[in-house]
Amino acid sequence: MSTLLQLQDVSVSFGGFKAVRDLSLDIKKGELRCLIGPNGAGKTTALDLICGKVQPTGGQIRLGDVNVTDMEDYEIARAGIGRKFQIPSVFKQLTVRENLEVADCRNTGVFWNFFHAPGGSERSLEELAEFVGLKDHLDEPAEYLSHGQTQWLEIALLLAQDADLILLDEPTAGMTAQETRKTAEICLQLRGKHTIIVVEHDMGFVKEIGDVISVMHQGQLLAEGSVAEIEKDKKVREVYLGTSGISHA
């Protein structure tokens, strides 16, 4: 399969501190990649680099044939990258339905949008809400949703956006075991149609969904491979030393 996303020796430093150094990743079209690593390893920063929130100080990022390294964040989004942030960020005063309508961003033009009513694809947005169990909350402002529901809304927003590449930063944080399983299920359903990078701490979750796992440590790529390979990897064990292996990371 062809490569969708390619990072070549990407680095970034914040005031001299190298949060990510010489990171190279190769993500195939349709792949579901897990990115793990201890706190502060630079996983969130890696996603920030990909979606243009942070400008790299070195290296190159390519999405398909497009060099997105120096593009503005909204241009990168248009090129086909969607992002879920670690801290839930939805539009609080808008209803669930309105949130989904904003996320339906096939047409981003100012003039078009000021001359069209929202709700071009009402039906499918409602199906989406049903898919994540928010159908009965469609007309509630997002600020009244529980933490778990907000996470679900975020996932629905990503589905509505329908980006080629989806970046998920700790999507199961604060979820119950049952909800985590449902998130894993959604990820599995998305694989193939979308390419996904998930940053996750929950090893159960990673084992359930991961094909290839990339492990980061101190801003660098430490290891890459299947779940079994990673669990055997010496360096990875060292990093997670004292926590009796990555299963409890």
Added chain:
Amino acid sequence: MATTVNFMKSKMKTKTIMQIAVYAAVCLAILLLPLYAQDDFLLNRIARYLVLAMVAMALSLSWGYAGILNLGQAMSFGIGSYCMAMALKLRTVPVHTGTEGLPDFMVWNNVETLPWFWKPFYSMPFALLAGLLIPALIACILGWFMFRGRVTGVFVAIITLAAMIVLSLLIIDQQQYTGGFNGITDLAQLELFGIVFDAYSSNTYFLVAISLTVCLFLALALTKTKGGLILQAIRDQESRVRYFGYDVALYQTAVFGVSAAIAGLAGMLYTVVMEFASPTFLSVQLSLSIVIWCAVGGRQSLLGAMLGAILVAGMQGALSESEVFLESWTLIMGGLFVLIVLFLPNGLASLVDIAAERFRRRQHDATTQDEPAPSAELSEGKL
């Protein structure tokens, strides 16, 4: 399930229909007012409040809907009012100083020829367009730089305020061309399509009332578009909107420009109603007043902001007329403002929402007693 969805959908639609009905009712009341108030002085004063309501509504569009606190709203207003005043002043030239003459204040300032930027204002259509488009253009240029640079919050407030102060100082300084402190006074009456708009006539009142109605509904329509929704999303979480691929700066610039155009139109009407233009129309005090009207009425409601302006400006007018309150109305207004900000952060308009919510709950309680299986449980189980 399908029926619930249809019910929800119809509920949303009903909400919009209700909103349109309330907006229309208020506009109708405003339009019918001259039937009951035939005193020309009273009509003139109310027309003045309606013009101020229009600026407040314009601010609600940028502040309430897009989160852009424009402390220089009076700049657009002032530019509009000067555009109208220049056009109306030129019409007095033949009467005051002869056909080849100049506006009287220029003669007093020993100006020999009409400056180039006055000349186009011989044409009334040009003046009308300028009053709309110059504020919009300035706002777009200013907005472009601010929003491209991702300036937000209090810095937008400071920049817009500073821009307004610069312009007002310029106007005061260039007395020979602008009338300086005194502004442009002694104007001709506006005449459009053969109708004369005497400030103290129902003609002018209707001109203002109709303009307000049209602008209100245009603004309402704008908020109902997908773009309006995107603006509100920008207000709630600006950076998130970018990651959907929307060019946030363009949306902000657009609404900033539209808001300025409405304020410019209001400014033109203000000149017609007040029969002069003055640097006080671009003052910090007016700009802050507009913010207060908006906050009191409810910045997230176009109608709320409008009624807030009528209410507060009207009270101000009434109170400052009586001996007792002449000195203390500022205090009363300040107190009112603080109370509202503390207890009703979304202004008086939120009273309607609170009442509607109460009503909905009561109805909901009544229906759930008959229907023992709330669907919330079902959806929880699905997770």
